[in-house]
Amino acid sequence: MKIVGVSGALAGSKTLQTVHEVLAAAKNINPAIETELIDIREYDIEFMCGTPLSYYNDDTQTVVNKILQADCLVIGTPIYQASISGSLKNLLDLMPIRAFKSKVVGCITNGGSSKHLLVTQYQLKPILQYLEAIVVAKDVFVHNDLFDVETAEILDNSVLRRIHKLAEDMLYLEGKFRD
Known part of the structure; x- marks a missing residue:
């Protein structure tokens, strides 16, 4: 089984760290799992313009195909202006209809206001349900105050426990769905 994590942030490292933590927790639960972390900052992903995927540049095709080939996904985004990042929304817009059919998807977000908890x-x-994902019921929100300012390491043990629970729930659902 392969879990792909997507960090939907173009700035900072908090979102990347949160997605990494979920992948590490899943790997800790089941060392046989293959994981891959996609940091969209490392790719030149084009804006969605309604053309077939083959018309987009190599980076765009690579990222979309890595996501489509995953068995399970964890998607992370910072919350900007009470919304998911535009870069993540663009990436999701590039996905074909039914792209996440039969894929378990966990969500982790971070932001500077607890008011963003329900984004x-x-x-x-x-969006994930429209793409027919099996979305884990409980997501994880991490307030920006709970990160080390210099390293972006998560400082709060209760957040780390929730991240571990998210990984457990993802693996449980993936196993149940495959049985």
Whole structure:
């Protein structure tokens, strides 16, 4: 089984760190799992313009295909202006209809206001459900105050426990769906 993590941030390292933590927790639960972390900052992903995937540049095709080939996904995004990042929304717009059919997807977000706690419920999950993902019921929100300013390491043990639980739930659902 392969879990692909997607960090939907173009700036900073908090989102990348949160996605990495979920992948590490999943690997800790089951060392046989293959993981890959996609940091969209490392790719030149084109804006979606409604053409077939083959018309986009190599980076765009590579990222979309890595996501499509995954068995399971964890998607992370910072919350900007009470919304998911535009770069993540663009990436999701590039996905074909039914792209996530039979894929378990976990969500992890971070932001500077606890008022952004429900952005995942009202914005990200509906998109994932439209793409026919099996979305893990409980997501994880990490307030920016819970990161080390210099290293972006998560400082709060209760957040780390919730991340571990997210990884457990993803693996449980993946196993149940495959049985």
